[in-house]
Structures are given as C-alpha cells and as structure tokens.
Amino acid sequence: MRRNIEKIAALSLLAAVGIAQAASAEGTLDLVKERGKLMCGVTTGVVGFAAPDANGEWRGIDVAICRAVAAAVLNDPQAIEFVPTTPKTRFTALASGEIDLLARNTTWTFSRDVDLKFDFVGVNYYDGQGFMVRKELGVKSATELDGVTICSLAGTTHELNLAEYFRVNDIDFEPVPMDNNAETQQQYLAGACDVYSADVSALVAQRSSFANPKEHMILPEIISKEPLGPLVRHGDSEWADVVRWTLNALVAAEELGVTSENLDTVTASSENPEIKRLLGTDGNLGEQLGLESDWAKRAIAVAGNYGEIFAANIGEDTPIELARGLNDLWTRGGLIYSPPFR
Numbered sequence: 001m002r003r004n005i006e007k008i009a010a011l012s013l014l015a016a017v018g019i020a021q022a023a024s025a026e027g028t029l030d031l032v033k034e035r036g037k038l039m040c041g042v043t044t045g046v047v048g049f050a051a052p053d054a055n056g057e058w059r060g061i062d063v064a065i066c067r068a069v070a071a072a073v074l075n076d077p078q079a080i081e082f083v084p085t086t087p088k089t090r091f092t093a094l095a096s097g098e099i100d101l102l103a104r105n106t107t108w109t110f111s112r113d114v115d116l117k118f119d120f121v122g123v124n125y126y127d128g129q130g131f132m133v134r135k136e137l138g139v140k141s142a143t144e145l146d147g148v149t150i151c152s153l154a155g156t157t158h159e160l161n162l163a164e165y166f167r168v169n170d171i172d173f174e175p176v177p178m179d180n181n182a183e184t185q186q187q188y189l190a191g192a193c194d195v196y197s198a199d200v201s202a203l204v205a206q207r208s209s210f211a212n213p214k215e216h217m218i219l220p221e222i223i224s225k226e227p228l229g230p231l232v233r234h235g236d237s238e239w240a241d242v243v244r245w246t247l248n249a250l251v252a253a254e255e256l257g258v259t260s261e262n263l264d265t266v267t268a269s270s271e272n273p274e275i276k277r278l279l280g281t282d283g284n285l286g287e288q289l290g291l292e293s294d295w296a297k298r299a300i301a302v303a304g305n306y307g308e309i310f311a312a313n314i315g316e317d318t319p320i321e322l323a324r325g326l327n328d329l330w331t332r333g334g335l336i337y338s339p340p341f342r
Contacts, residue, residue: 028100028232028239029073029290037079040066041099044084044180048205048314048322049105049125058082062103064309065124065230065247068299069101072246072291077302086180087155091116094233101243103230105199107157117234121244124229124306126326126335128222129161130200132207135217137194142221149174151184151193158197161224181206199226201314201322208319242289249296251338252278253305255329260304267297278341285341296341306336 032038042050042062050060067077083099094102095117105127106112108120131142131150139145142165152158154177166173176193178184185206188196196203200218207213230247232240253259256275258266267279276282280293289295303309310327314320328334 028236029242032073032100036074037081038066038070038074038101039081039083039099040069041083041085041090041093041102041104042066043104044086044182046105046181046202046205047209048318048320049201050082050103059313061124061309061313062105062230064250064303064313065103065243066101067302068250069243069246071298071302072249072295073242075292075298087153088179091118094118094231097233100239101230101232105202105228106231107226108229108231109157112231118231119234119240120229120231121240122229122247123227123335124247125201127199127201127226127228129158129197129224129226130203130222131219132188132196132198132203132216133194133219135215139219142219142223143169143171145173145195146171147173148194149176149192150195150197151176151178151188152197153178153181153184157224157226158199162197165223185209199228201320204322205314205320208321238290242291245285245289246296246299248338248341249278249299250306250309251329251336252341253296253300254307254336255331255338258300258305260301260308263297263301274341 042058045051046060048060050058050062053059063082066080066082070080071077083093085093085102085104090102090104090106093099108123112118113120131145133139150162150173152162152175159175159177162173162175176187178187181202184196187193189210200222203218207216210216230243232243256272256278258275258278266275267281270276273282277285279297280286280295284293286293286295303312310324311317314322316323324334326335328336330337
C-alpha cells in the first residue's frame, strides 16, 4: 500500500512539473530576474537551519543559501520570499513552481532524485537520524527502546528508517507521525511519545530551545545517512548550475581563505588565479552562468564563507553547539569539498 501511495504522489508531482515547465519555458533564472525576487522554500522552523528570529527575520544555514543565491542573481540578499513548507508540502511546492529552490533539511535520496524528478545541487550539512529521550526514561541505547512510542515527521525518510531499524533489530515500537516540527516538539514535551526521532542536528537544535534541555539526552545510535542539501526541479540545468555553484562558491571561499572580513582586500590584491576567477577579477565564469562577473563575491559578502555561516548559526559558540565533524573541510578530515573554479 505504501508503495502505491508513494507512486501516486510521484505521478502527481510529475504532472505538476509538466505544468511548471510549460509555464516557465524561459527558465527559472530568467523568471527570478524578471520577478526581482527569489521564492525560497524552507522549513516551518528549525533553529539554526531556518527559523524566524525575535524580529521575524529568517536565519539559519539553509536561509544563508537562499540569501546567497538572491545576492548572486539579483544583487540583493533581501529580495526573497521565504515559503515555509512541511514534509508533505515541500515537494509539491517545488514541482508546481510555487518556489524556485527548496533549502529545507531535505535528504538526498535516489527516489527523490530519480523518481520525483528533482536535482540535488550539493550537500550543505551531512547528518544522520537519531533519538532523543527524557533522561528519566532510564535508557542509554536505542536497543533498549522496546515497546516505546516514537514521534517523528510524517512523509520523511525518518519514518522508513525507523521501520527498517526496529524490524532488523527485532524491537517493537509504536510510531506517532506528526505534520511539522513544532507539533512534534510540543507532543514530545507533553508526553504524547517516549522518544523524538529526527536528524541529530535538528534534535540538538530543538533541545537547545527547551526550558530544561539537560533533562533530555541524545542516544548514541545514528541509524542513517542524511545528506541534506538544496534542490531544484529537473529539466532546468541552467538554474541548477546557478544554485550549485553558489553553494560551491561559499565552500571554495573557505578553502581559499576568503572571508567576509578580507573579501574586499583579497578582491583587490590577490594574485591567486582561482581566487581571481572565483571573485570575478579574471575570466568569465559569471557570464557563463548568465550572471554578472562578481556574482560569487556578492554571495560570499552576505554572511561569509561556508565555515563562517556554520559557526554563526549552529557552531560550537552558538546555543546549538554543533562541532564541524563531517561538515568540516576535506583538508581537515571532513566531507565538505568544492569542485575547482576553472
């Protein structure tokens, strides 16, 4: 039954893609330029990744991707309408053309790439699914969760991972599916479920907002690979290139030592050939993308390079306190890497 439901959803999305493509034959890049505004799909609220602050301004590492793309394309990081999406609405919003780009803690999987007809343009956070429990539950491992109730988001890879993990380990559990992060957090804190399962980064971020975060713990087991990254519709390679290389520009800037503080100085004085190509003082990479020569410089100027964005939103000096780990540069043992700018 589940396969049939997923297939029907996929066919609906494909129909939406057809409508969107027919309506936007000129391409998403041209549409965004004509509109003067980027429509960016984000989560309904995960602190550190995408959530409004006390002043109602969206912040987070996914938000930073949206603002970098807006700066690269429109020379204005504020020229964005953020569209909150749930796990159930995110793909339809992208396929239908309601949004130009989805940057929403979304895992790159085979079926989403191939069957649902989306293009993941890269990874901006390597994550994995885990478990959060109240310390008073008295468990130290996921292997001790026999008979528990588990809250998780419906329509995500988490549901499938949970079913597989508990079946393989011959452990019984009762799933409690939720529609959005706020509801899941509320129900977990209200005791509607024993366990809260999601990407570990999201669990840590949610816990940091609890009244008594020390009463909750993350269990040691990581049960899946969750490479999270922005995605666009199939069939528009030019737009995919713009988003992909904007993300790569933020990573390359960190690799090359280009920061928000030295950006102007480096632009004026660097003799490094790759830095000159990246920042548009040599070559025509911007023209090849359909953008101006300083597109990458504008993207980097918004919030700095990838490392600066990570540190400001979810790093060890923030309330979320996430270490770089797999999300460090490849030169420091992580998986973050940009193809060459040449």
